[in-house]
Each structure stands twice: as C-alpha cells, then as structure tokens.
Amino acid sequence: MSHEIVHRHLGGLRGTLEGLAGESERIERWGVELATRLRHGSRLLAAGNGGSAAEAQHLTAELVGRYRGEREPLSAIALHADTSAITALGNDYGYDEVFARQVRAHGRPGDVLVLLSTSGRSPNLVAAAEAGRALGLTVWALTGPGPNPLATAASEALCLRGETPSVQEAHLVTVHLLCEVVDRVLAPAPRGVAGDVAEELVP
Numbered sequence: 001m002s003h004e005i006v007h008r009h010l011g012g013l014r015g016t017l018e019g020l021a022g023e024s025e026r027i028e029r030w031g032v033e034l035a036t037r038l039r040h041g042s043r044l045l046a047a048g049n050g051g052s053a054a055e056a057q058h059l060t061a062e063l064v065g066r067y068r069g070e071r072e073p074l075s076a077i078a079l080h081a082d083t084s085a086i087t088a089l090g091n092d093y094g095y096d097e098v099f100a101r102q103v104r105a106h107g108r109p110g111d112v113l114v115l116l117s118t119s120g121r122s123p124n125l126v127a128a129a130e131a132g133r134a135l136g137l138t139v140w141a142l143t144g145p146g147p148n149p150l151a152t153a154a155s156e157a158l159c160l161r162g163e164t165p166s167v168q169e170a171h172l173v174t175v176h177l178l179c180e181v182v183d184r185v186l187a188p189a190p191r192g193v194a195g196d197v198a199e200e201l202v203p
Contacts, residue, residue: 009165009166012162012163012165012166013162013165013166013169013170015161015162015166016160016161016162016166016167016169016170017170017173019160019161019162019170020160020170020173020174023158023160026156026158027158027174027177027178027181028181030140030156030178030181031177031178031179031180031181031182031185032181032185033112033138034112034178034181034182035181035182035185035186036185037110037111037112037138038063038074038075038076038182039074039185039186042075042108042110042111042112043075043076043077043106043108043111043112044059044060044063044074044075044076044077044111044112044113044114045076045077045079045102045103045106045107045111045112045113045114045132045137046059046060046076046077046078046079046113046114046115046116047078047079047080047099047102047113047114047115047116047124047125047128048080048115048116048117048125049080049117049122049124049125051118051168052116052117052118052168052171053078053080053116055116055142055168055171055172055175056078056079056080056114056115056116057078057080057081058172058175059076059078059114059175059178059179060076060077060078060081061078062175062176062179063075063076063179063182064076066183067176067179067180067182067183068179068180068183069183069187071183071186071187071188072186074182077106079098079099079102079103079106079128080098080099082102085098085102086098089101089102095124096123096124096127097124097127098124099115099124099125099127099128099131100124100127100128100130100131101131102128103128103131103132103135103137104131104135107131107132107135107137108135108136108137109135109136109137110136110137110138111132111137111138112137112138112139112140113128113129113132113137113138113139113140114140114141114142115128115129115139115140115141115142115150115154116141116142116143116171117141117142117143117144117148117150118143118144118164118167118168118171119143119144119148119164120141120143120144120145120146120148120149120150120151120157120159121148121149121150122150125141125150126149126150126153129141129150129153129154130153133153133154133155138155138156139153139154139155139156140154140155140156140157140158141153141154141156141157141158141159142157142158142160142171142174143157143158143159143160143167144159144160144161144162144164144167145159145160145161145162146159147159158174
C-alpha cells in the first residue's frame, strides 16, 4: 500500500497547523483574557454543532476540571450539552434559536462566548453570536476559511484555511493551547516569586 490516504490527510493538517502557528499572538492573548475574566467571576459559554460540539465540550471540561496542573475549577458551560433544553428549544423556537436563547438566559456582560464551526455558516451559531454581543459578551469564533457569517458576527475570529477535517483537528489544538495559557496564568506562584504571569505573556 502507498499510504496515500494517510499522507494526504496529514499533509492537509500540516498546512492548517502552519496557519494556526501564525495565530500564536491571538491565542496567547485570548488565553490570558479568558483566565483573567474567569478568575474574577465571569464565565465561559461554548457551543458548536456535531464534531465542533465535541470540541466545545472538550474546552469546558478542561476548564471545569483541569488541563495539566491543579488549579481552582472555572465556570464553563457547553450550551449543547443539555439535551432537554436543546430539544425543547428546538421544538418550540426552531433549531436556529437553540443557542441564542441559552445565551440570553445565561450570559452576563463580561462573560466570554466561544463558538466553533468549520464552515462559519451555521445559523444557530451566528444567532448566538449576535445575541451574545447584544448582551455585552465577548464573542470569539473558531472557524474555517474566512470571511464567513460567524466571523463577521463575532467580536473576533480565528479563521483557518484547510479542509473540514483539518480545521476541526486544528480547533482541538487551539482548545489545548488556550488551556495551556489559562493554566500558566492561574498557576500558583512559587514561594518568593512575585508578579503576575499574565504580565509575562502580554507586554
């Protein structure tokens, strides 16, 4: 066998990850801002559809639990994880509203809303972004190639080029990178060491 499928897939992923590496400043800045807000009582809301829902839930699980080292639990909610709410809202208001209505219920000014979509064209995520910004949330979108409607609706977007599987895999890397920064910012300072880690990461 030539392993053509494997090499083609990994080649595509490599190109997308190279684009992600070019977003390092944004990822680090987002991670510092997220850690700072969560430490001061704000929360993270996250959502996606299909595989992107799994990525969003991965992010919230790492924050409520832990990524690497021990730290305090952080408030993070995956909006698609409550099946009763999702089915009730879908039935009563239509699927385009299943996330936006939850954002209006749970979101408060100062919270962060992270929305993941490989296409950037999911109407329910665009509606959630619009609802979040109207309420004073900071809305970050992780999408595939831009421009796209979700990137436009968000406060800020990280748009990656590549085929859908490569973009989705790079989104998982992005989730882990955000958690790396959050953990570093919130890690207990060693005895005798002063200063905020956030100041090290962002000039």
